[in-house]
Each structure stands twice: as structure tokens, then as C-alpha cells.
Amino acid sequence: MNLAAIITRKEIKSYFNSPAAYIVLVIFLLLSGWFFASPLFINNQANLRTLFGIIPLLFLFFVPAITMGLISREKNTGTIELLATLPIKDSQIIMGKFWASVSLIGIGLLFTLIHFITIVILGTNIDFGAIFCGYIGLLMLGTVYSAIGIFASSITSNQIVSLIISFFIIFFFFILKFSLFFIPDFLVGIFQFLSIDYHFSNITRGVIDTRNIIYFVSLIILFLKLAQTSLENRNWK
Amino acid sequence: MIRLQNLTKDYGSLRAVDQISFEINEGEILGFLGPNGAGKTTTLKIMTCYLSPTSGDIEVEDMNIHEDQIEIKKLIGYLPEHNPLYIDMTVYEYLRFIADIRNITDFRARMKKVIEQCGLNGVVDKPINTLSKGYKQRVGFAQAILHDPKILILDEPTSGLDPNQIVEIRNLIKELGKEKTLVISSHILQEVQAVCDRIIIINKGKIVADGSTEELKSDFQHKTELILELIAPETEISGLKENITDITLSSISKLNETAFKVEIEFDPSHDKRAEIYNYIRSKEWTLLEMHRENISLEAVFRNLTIEGEGK
Structure with missing residues (x-):
């Protein structure tokens, strides 16, 4: 069995061994359910647009919460020494933990399919393509946030510090779209390209461009590499 | 290896x-x-x-x-x-x-x-x-x-x-x-x-x-330490040192009314135990105990590690 997969399995088990994962999932589902249900009744519209608008915001809290302990806890309890002296590469440790958090995000998204089923039953004229793209976009978004969360978790032995750091990094990419009104014109292009929302809304509109894919993939690689470097660089401690 | x-x-x-x-x-x-x-x-x-x-x-x-x-x-x-x-x-x-x-x-x-x-x-x-x-x-x-x-x-x-x-x-x-x-x-x-x-x-x-x-x-055993417990007149114990060459009396302490504990050091290459015993016998003192104090690894350790700190 692949070494990273063994780490992933261990982390997923440990998620569901503690109440924390259940609590985070339940809160996520309650909030997303509420944001799905209120326009359904108020506007009498059966669509997922509001949901897709709100989940990126929920992820801003949800993803740091599930990634915060992945490495920092091992540093705190000293088990990182155990793990690092087993015949496994640091990159495999990082990848294993990364896939564990992506899986949990996937599970969270999977539960929201219940809303999809609801609108299939209630609505007519459903744009399946847009919904499919929306989910792809959300998964991409969750994956990028995970990579950022893993990095934040790798640079500290304190889970709360990790939570705060990942929250602010994600928040930075998240608010870039609002900054576009205040910055000089020649910077708008760059800021827009850096804004995570720009790429996300492109994808949810059904336009999956290579530029969007390159953006997401390069952010993921960047933060995972940074996490790996920080894990390898334990020497100064 | x-x-x-x-x-x-x-x-x-x-x-x-x-x-x-x-x-x-x-x-x-x-x-x-x-x-x-x-x-x-x-x-x-x-x-x-x-x-x-x-x-x-x-x-x-x-x-x-x-x-x-x-x-x-x-x-x-x-x-x-x-x-x-x-x-x-x-x-x-x-x-x-x-x-x-x-x-x-x-x-x-x-x-x-x-x-x-x-x-x-x-x-x-x-x-x-x-x-x-x-x-x-x-x-x-x-x-x-x-x-x-x-x-x-x-x-x-x-x-x-x-x-x-x-x-x-x-x-x-x-x-x-x-x-x-x-x-x-x-x-x-x-x-x-x-x-x-x-x-x-x-x-x-x-x-x-x-x-x-x-x-x-x-x-690290530079000297042998010998511990004696004996019954002898207090004033005469120092006679050990005067009558046997190359030993030092490092301490004499009173155990009770009559008995004393005496610590003697000498070079391990010249065993003085027989001489000490014979002297005690000749004085007709009562020897309660006589043993060599083994230098422990503990002492070696302390010597080696504290030495460095002093410098």
C-alpha cells in the first residue's frame, strides 16, 4: 500500500475517532442547509446558486478547523519524531495529511447533495451542467484551502495559532475581489488574477479555463511545498 | 556497524x-x-x-x-x-x-x-x-x-x-x-x-x-580508600599514621562511646592493608570492620562532568 495512503487512512480514522470532526461537519451542514432552504421558501426558487455563493465563506472557517491539528498536533505531542524516523518521506507525510483533509471536505460536500436531490424533485428546468461545475469549483476551492491549512499547521505546534494563520492566508485570497475598487487600474489585472473568487466564479459559470486550473494547481503545489520545507526544516528547533 | x-x-x-x-x-x-x-x-x-x-x-x-x-x-x-x-x-x-x-x-x-x-x-x-x-x-x-x-x-x-x-x-x-x-x-x-x-x-x-x-x-582509581571501624583510645588512633609510611588519615569520627570510624587513603600500587591490620593487632584494639571503598562509576561520572564545568 502506498505510504501516503496509510497516513491518509490514519488521519481519517482519527477524525472520526474524536467528536471534533462530527461537530465541524454538523455545523457546516446546518449552515449550508439554512442558506439553501431560506431562498427556497422566500423566493420560491429551486436552485443552488445561493448555496454555491455561501459555501466558499463557510469553507473559510471550516477548512482551517479541519487542517489545524494535522501537523501541529504531531509536533506538540512529539509523535512527529516517531513519524519522521519511520521509513517514509516528508513529502509522503504531507500528501497523506493533505488527502485526508480533502477527503473530509469531499464528505462534507457529498452531504450537500441532499439539496441537489431536493431541487431535482421540486424544480423544473434544472441546469445540471452548472451544478456539476459548481461542485467541481467547490472541491477545487476546498483543495486549495486545505493546502494552505496544511502549511499553516506545519509551521507551529499550536493548533489555535495554526487555525488563525490559515484563516488569514485564506482570507487574504478571499477578500482580494473586494479590493479591486480601491487599487490603481494597472494593478487590477494582477489582483484579479490572484483573487480566488475570480477563478471560482469562472468555474461555477461553467467556464473551466486552463488559466483557472493553473491558478488552483499552482497554489496547491506552492503551499504543499512550503509545508514540506517547513517539516524538513525542523533543525533549528 | x-x-x-x-x-x-x-x-x-x-x-x-x-x-x-x-x-x-x-x-x-x-x-x-x-x-x-x-x-x-x-x-x-x-x-x-x-x-x-x-x-x-x-x-x-x-x-x-x-x-x-x-x-x-x-x-x-x-x-x-x-x-x-x-x-x-x-x-x-x-x-x-x-x-x-x-x-x-x-x-x-x-x-x-x-x-x-x-x-x-x-x-x-x-x-x-x-x-x-x-x-x-x-x-x-x-x-x-x-x-x-x-x-x-x-x-x-x-x-x-x-x-x-x-x-x-x-x-x-x-x-x-x-x-x-x-x-x-x-x-x-x-x-x-x-x-x-x-x-x-x-x-x-x-x-x-x-x-x-x-x-x-x-x-579513575588513583587512590584506595580504606574504611575502618574499631574500638580504640581516641588519642592513640593518630599513631597509625606515624607508624605506617605513605598513608593519610582523611577523617576520624566517633561512632559511639568507644568506637571510631577511620578513613585511610593510600596509593593502590602499595597495598597497606596488612600493615594496618598488624598494627591494630599489636595495639590490641578491637577491629569491627575494614573494607575498601570501591570508587563507583558515579564518582567517575561526577569527576568527568563537573571538571568541565569548573573551567
């Missing part, structure tokens, strides 16, 4: 390990001794590829720690200081996880053997955080020996255990030492004295002594 060459490790401006070189032969049980903060743990962490050295080299079976880390890690079983464990797993889950990463093929057979060796029967399905400290330590041992490593590195394996548990762990170490190369770090002398063939004493990142337990003792 493990070979350390000019191993140096700096933490910022602090030099934790300073140009250490030594070899560990196959099958040897090496005690790695030093006060807290001497650089023992750092050296072991470099040997297990957890930290990288600032300069210098370690070779394990002709493999280099800079190049063949994964292969070296496969050969080594390591019990880190403070014995970190995944406490929310059961003992079985934990060992299974280690076995998966180490890719142990005959997992069932190894598991059975290790559980028996470490006395883990009955706790296999318990979560690790419910176990006592002694049992946790055994789980740590089980983890370290699960893949039947050629080299076993134990960092302060008995720290924090009660005396009974220490005896159990020592017996386990002795048994494992029959077939493996063992490196044990400790700041407790009796421990290394009890189980090790060879002792390296390290202080402030430097090796200050290297040899077998006996060698180290004899190296």
Missing part, C-alpha cells in the same frame, strides 16, 4: 554536539551517558535521521545519512525520549499502523512475538491513553522492535518509571541486547552499568570518556 565522524550540531549559536567521532560495533551494547543537556539526545536524533548534522557524517552499514536515509531508517528501531505515542489509537491499531508503514509482511507472527516479548497481553485492544506509564513504555518498545531491527536506539528508556517497571524494562533490554546492536542513552549510571558492555560519557557536546565499565573505573 555505525561510524560517527566529526559529528557537529549547532542550534543557532549553541553548539550541542562538538566534533564527536566513534564507532559502534555489531552486537555491542553501548551506554551513552551524560548529564542533561550534554548532547546525548541530539546525537541520537541525528543517528535516526530526525535531525541533520551541521557538519560531519554518520555511516550505518556503509550507508550515509545524507544519502540513504530511508534505507537507514529501515535498519533502526528507535524509542524517542518521552516515548511519543498516538494516544487515541488502541495498541493494536498503533502497531498495525507502524507495521503498515514499515511494510512488515509477516505481521501476525511479528505482532504475536512482540506482544509476548513486551508483556502486552491483555491490553492489545485498549486505547493507549488508558494505559499506565509502564505499559505505554512497553508499547513504545513494541513499536521499536516490531520490524526486528538490527540496530535499536533507546533514548532514556526508563525515565519516569517506578523501580519495578525499571527492572522489567532492563530485563527486556538485556534480552534484546543478545541479538541486536543497542545504543542506550541515560543519565542514570546504575542503568548503563547494569546492561552495557561499553560506555561513552559525553559532556557539553564532547566525549570525555570511552571504554568498558571496568576500564573506566580503573582509569
